[in-house]
Amino acid sequence: xxxxxxxxxxxxxxxxxxxxxxxxxxxxxxxxxxxxxxxxxxxxxxxxxxxxxxxxxxxxxxxxxxxxxxxxxxxxxxxxxxxxxxxxxxxxxxxxxxxxxxxxxxxxxxxxxxxxxxxxxxxxxxxxxxxxxxxxxxxxxxxxxxxxxxxxxxxxx
Numbered sequence: 001x002x003x004x005x006x007x008x009x010x011x012x013x014x015x016x017x018x019x020x021x022x023x024x025x026x027x028x029x030x031x032x033x034x035x036x037x038x039x040x041x042x043x044x045x046x047x048x049x050x051x052x053x054x055x056x057x058x059x060x061x062x063x064x065x066x067x068x069x070x071x072x073x074x075x076x077x078x079x080x081x082x083x084x085x086x087x088x089x090x091x092x093x094x095x096x097x098x099x100x101x102x103x104x105x106x107x108x109x110x111x112x113x114x115x116x117x118x119x120x121x122x123x124x125x126x127x128x129x130x131x132x133x134x135x136x137x138x139x140x141x142x143x144x145x146x147x148x149x150x151x152x153x154x155x156x157x
Contacts, residue, residue, distance in 0.1 A: 007041050009051060016055040028052060 015034055019026050028049050032042040 007035065007039055007043055011039070012043060012048065012051050013055050016052060020056070026052070026056065 012031075012035065015038065016026065016031060019031065019034060028045065031048055031052060032045075035048075036042045
């Protein structure tokens with residue numbers, strides 16, 4: 001038995017409609033990236049392209065309204081405008097917070113890379129110094145051995 005999809009078709013179609021309303025060039029990759037950003041799931045390729053094709057069929061053209069007056073009274077339009085402005089303000093706030101957060105993350109990662117590069121460079125210098133000291137120590141042992149042999153030779157004579 002096949003397991004049901006993790007993300008319902010309605011949620012995917014809602015994202016497609018929203019992206020189309022934003023006049024975004026809508027590709028399968030763009031849709032999958034947006035789904036991953038919003039829901040943490042990218043969705044199956046075949047299913048997404050089927051829904052994308054279904055949703056991107058040409059929209060029917062609506063007949064222009066014959067009335068020139070607004071559909072509702074002024075107070076209702078003002079309330080709708082205020083709600084839209086509040087949504088826009090919140091969206092802008094979320095975007096600024098998102099940008100600030102990721103800028104901080106990027107800065108921290110750059111600092112870590114810089115620290116690792118500095119440590120890597122310092123490690124190479126220390127390895128070279130260790131090799132030099134090892135050679136000096138080996139040379140000193142040989143010199144000590146030679147001197148001990150000469151002392152023994154002089155004592156024996």
